[in-house]
Amino acid sequence: MTHSTEVPQESALLVGLSLPGVPTWEAEESLDELARLADTATLAILEKVLQNRRRIDPTYYVGKGKAEELRDLAISCDADMIIFDNDLSPAQMRNLEKLTDKRILDRSAIILDIFARHAKTRTAQVQVELAQLNYLMPRLTRQWSHLSRQAGGGAIRGMGAAGVRGPGETQLEIDRRLVRGRIGQLQRELDRIASQMATSRKSRVDSFRVALVGYTNAGKSTLMRALSGSDVLVQDRLFATLGSTTRAVEVDPRHKILLTDTVGFIRRLPHHLFASFRATLEETIEADLLLHVVDLSHPHYDHQMETVQSVLNDLGVEDRPTLTVFNKIDQIGEGDEVEGHVRAAMGQPDRAAISAHTGAGLDVLLEKILVRCQEHEVTLDLRIPQAEGRLLSQLHEQGEILEQSYDAEDAHLRVRLSRAWAQRWELERFELN
Ligand SMILES: Nc1nc2c(ncn2[C@@H]2O[C@H](COP(=O)(O)OP(=O)(O)OP(=O)(O)O)[C@@H](O)[C@H]2O)c(=O)[nH]1
Ligand SMILES: [Mg+2]
Structure with missing residues (x-):
């Protein structure tokens, strides 16, 4: 290599x-x-x-x-x-x-090191540096050479020679003071980032939100690419993705979902990292549906699934509707032990078998997502003055018109809408009952 x-x-x-x-x-x-x-x-x-x-x-x-x-x-x-x-x-x-x-x-140190190397965005860099410093703090006794030397890492960046010794302070005390100061600074920056992320999430609540979750290297980003055409990074290495990317995906002409790709999980994820990446994982925490992507060609895919499940428990989303997506089926030969999973998945609503790489099974996956999406919708009967052409055309964009009729003044419509849109129409008191 x-x-x-x-x-x-x-x-x-x-x-x-x-x-x-x-x-x-x-x-x-x-x-x-x-x-x-x-x-x-x-x-x-x-x-x-x-x-x-x-x-x-x-x-x-x-x-x-x-x-x-x-x-x-x-x-x-x-x-x-x-x-x-x-x-x-x-x-x-x-x-x-x-x-x-x-x-x-x-x-933990190695995982932190990889995160530091792969962090490209400011958000990921802040999150990783914060996790590294929290890890480092109790270990601060001598030069932390491995972590400090990294390009792009930067946990200890700029800290080596810095610091004027205060009266009676030992070098260790100076280092601790510097680290503590930096942690505070990073935490404040992360709080700002988190609130910006929350604001931009709020502007998207109208759509059905689907999040990709799974073990690192399972193929989440590859699936993201295949479904959304976005050019998110795909690499055969652990923790290629360290941020979260959200794209609109048209499941059918009437249904758009928001699909989020994010950082993968691993067994014994250092808890400092977990805490720091909370803001990035927030999209996952708030999703309406999780797609649990599993690398079925991995010899220990079942343990990876257990790990993912336990991280989902830690995130408090263990009860969230989930579709298990067995990926990399192009690597599964006939008569393979796991082939049964592939066949069994076909008929089940909460499982799918795909190859994000070749595209096999993606159509069926989309159908299964569509069903979930429709389950999330409600049917409303509305009466809208015919003069309100703008409202009528909005309605056509937002939902599916199941029935419509007119009287002298109003249009009577039965529509299927996402819950979020339906609530707005209800608030506007257009519903009939
Ligand atoms: N053979 C095969 N390889 C795949 C498939 N899907 C993904 N891969 C490969 O698996 C590797 C990891 O893919 P990614 O999409 O980066 O995985 P990820 O889950 O996003 O990984 P992290 O971002 O590290 O958590 C890449 O080398 C992909 O080309 C598939 O269906 N078949
Ligand atoms: Mg990825």
Whole structure:
């Protein structure tokens, strides 16, 4: 794999821990995913070590003897850093760093690092930097070299040499003061962004809102492209999308929906990130329908689905109407174990099987979205003075006219409308009853 970084590629030793209650295959799968994450963070992976343990060591996480073994291995393979798949406490990180004399990172740090690299918009940059600093704060004991060196990252950007020492202040106190100040600044900026986003969402409440959710790399953006023709970024890498994009999609000539593509999920999403990205996820939280995009060709698609479900629980949208969209069916061969899912999905209203890549199944998916969209509509009987031509033509645009008749003055119409439009007509007291 080639990487276009000027900095020479750094190398890492990966360590996973299999604890009681967590089956070994799950720890292995998670460690494989950590390798993919490290690769996305442009690190070279030298070794992967999986260790079974009965308990977590409070000082070194893995026990002193094992920590020393890891140190020796890291030295012999000349690794720049050791990355733990499990989250380490700030104290464990410090102790391991002292013992091994290598940089120690954990899963959260790597995910934060990838987010920092991929954040292109101001909003994403603010959100990531805030998450990084909140993560960094309790770990602020020495130069945080890996995170600070990133291009585009910038958590610690501009903080290295800055700061005039106040009377009696140690360097650590200065650093903490600076970080705290920066966190406050970012939080204020994020609050401003969030309220702007809320305002622009409010102007769109008339439409049926559909949000794409799913594990990272499931194909959400590819589906967004296929349905809306928008040129959102599609990449075979984790966390390609870090913002949210909303586009109008015509499901049929009478029904337009607003489709939102957003950031993907992953197991053990660092909670600082989750908190920071709340504003971006707000579109998802307010959607009328969720399309849960699943990469059916992934060997562990079922665990990915569980992870997504638990993130949706955390967001408080577990009861939201959801369509499960099995994607990448072009990769599924006949007789594959999961082929049954594809066939079963065909007849079910809350499932669809597609290939966002080839376009297979998209027509059926749209039909199923249309049904949901129509369920969300109401039928109203209205009486509108014939002289009000403008109102009549508005009505034709907003809804579907089911019946119409005229008397001397008024038009009598039975129309099907979205709930939001219907409410307006009711407020204007045009309804008949
Ligand atoms: N074979 C195949 N590949 C697909 C399909 N849909 C998406 N992909 C590929 O899967 C990879 C990830 O696609 P994206 O659309 O970027 O995935 P995403 O869910 O938006 O990922 P994040 O933004 O990282 O959360 C890309 O390489 C796509 O080309 C599909 O139906 N078939
Ligand atoms: Mg995407």
